[in-house]
Amino acid sequence: MNTLGVAYGENGELERAESSFRKVLKRRPVFLDALINLAKTLEKQERFGEATPLYERALALDEAYPKLATNLARLYRQRGDAVRARQLLERLAKHVDGQDLAMALAECDYELGSASDAVERLSHAVDQHPEWLLARNALAHALLASGQWRAGWQHYLSRHELFERGAGAPAVLPERLDGERILLRGEQGLGDVLFFLRFAPLLRARGARLSLACEKKLHGIIATGVLEAVMEGGGEGLWLGDLPALLECEETPPAWPLRANDDARRAARQRLEALGRSPYLAVTWRAGTDTARGREFGLERSSLAKALPPAELGAALRGWPGTVILLQRGARRGELAQFAETLGAPAHDLSLLGDDLAALLAVLAVLDEYATVSNTNVHLLAGLGKTARVLVPYPAEWRWMRREGASPWFPGFPVYRQAQSRNWGLALAALRKDLAL
Numbered sequence: 001m002n003t004l005g006v007a008y009g010e011n012g013e014l015e016r017a018e019s020s021f022r023k024v025l026k027r028r029p030v031f032l033d034a035l036i037n038l039a040k041t042l043e044k045q046e047r048f049g050e051a052t053p054l055y056e057r058a059l060a061l062d063e064a065y066p067k068l069a070t071n072l073a074r075l076y077r078q079r080g081d082a083v084r085a086r087q088l089l090e091r092l093a094k095h096v097d098g099q100d101l102a103m104a105l106a107e108c109d110y111e112l113g114s115a116s117d118a119v120e121r122l123s124h125a126v127d128q129h130p131e132w133l134l135a136r137n138a139l140a141h142a143l144l145a146s147g148q149w150r151a152g153w154q155h156y157l158s159r160h161e162l163f164e165r166g167a168g169a170p171a172v173l174p175e176r177l178d179g180e181r182i183l184l185r186g187e188q189g190l191g192d193v194l195f196f197l198r199f200a201p202l203l204r205a206r207g208a209r210l211s212l213a214c215e216k217k218l219h220g221i222i223a224t225g226v227l228e229a230v231m232e233g234g235g236e237g238l239w240l241g242d243l244p245a246l247l248e249c250e251e252t253p254p255a256w257p258l259r260a261n262d263d264a265r266r267a268a269r270q271r272l273e274a275l276g277r278s279p280y281l282a283v284t285w286r287a288g289t290d291t292a293r294g295r296e297f298g299l300e301r302s303s304l305a306k307a308l309p310p311a312e313l314g315a316a317l318r319g320w321p322g323t324v325i326l327l328q329r330g331a332r333r334g335e336l337a338q339f340a341e342t343l344g345a346p347a348h349d350l351s352l353l354g355d356d357l358a359a360l361l362a363v364l365a366v367l368d369e370y371a372t373v374s375n376t377n378v379h380l381l382a383g384l385g386k387t388a389r390v391l392v393p394y395p396a397e398w399r400w401m402r403r404e405g406a407s408p409w410f411p412g413f414p415v416y417r418q419a420q421s422r423n424w425g426l427a428l429a430a431l432r433k434d435l436a437l
Helices: 002-010 014-027 032-044 048-061 068-078 082-091 098-111 115-128 133-145 149-156 190-204 240-246 262-275 310-316 335-343 351-355 357-366 376-384 425-434
Strands: 181-185 209-213 227-231 280-284 286-288 305-307 323-326 347-349 369-372 389-392 415-417
Touching (some): 002 014, 014 032, 032 048, 068 082, 068 098, 115 133, 133 149, 190 209, 190 240, 262 357, 280 357, 310 335, 323 335, 351 357, 369 376, 389 425
Parallel strands (some): 181 209
């Protein structure tokens, strides 16, 4: 029955997985694997209050169980208790993998107000263990999140080893590259391609002739000019994400410029007018890796999930005087209804526009407001010279910095940060106030 629960979990059938594990535990209350798997299943559903005591019971049975202490420490932090997380990790340090321990304690350092201690801890770990690729990646993000660009970008190069792909790039690029043809290779996500394209003009300024290989989905919106060609596939070249390190960048260049043509804008305006009156407000409450849909019981992998409860967002936007547009791809079951109920008004779903970036770009160009977690649409808006109101979960991803205020990568974008307690109340109250609701 435990094996069946694991199969359900890996298939994303979390309710069935939960039921299977509970049946096992009813017969064998101290079956450790089932106890941990049930905790993981609840954690994936963001039921942290229910998952925590299960991890604690499991730890009482076997405090040396692999990754159990770090999983519980993560949940303590998720519930705003970094002190308890650090105490747990320090008490059970001998049972925790060294790399996992360094990264988990660095997160505690951050949450307890010492970014410098976090960076120092990770730097020491990487110096002592150059083979710790996850720790090096965490160090890169920590440095970038604190604005230490040059050092951060150098460590960011290590992601190639983490992803098991060849870098094939020099340590730095010459000051002049006159006439040299360089193929830029797109990063994994559409947002990363758009983000790192901002560094291409710096390379072009050195005289290089540039082309870009990226997903076909982007071809219709990325203009040439700086780029001589945009294509699929490609071969040897430079990864876009390597450019800031290879150029030894200290600056934060503006977003890659994008434009929606006049015909597309008119069509987008007509599309919105058919749904209701202006002003038009779009919303997205979830982006990145959806932990409820990813595999949980196989190999560990890092993920980037950005989300807030749709019901809380709907309540914050209640009373919007115009039309609300949903740009929420992959919504979980029931989320659209939860949002609409607390909004107290219809919400019109245009999420499928994500399959047509040119049409999506045009809709973004004519919106009046957009309240969202960080996602590809934020990069599109930055390219259009527009802004969004960005809801940033705690802890913030490096592009949004781990400090108060706006991001240097997205100047002019109002930022609403989740509290370290993981409560959205103050952030959503500020959003509501700024929208004059």
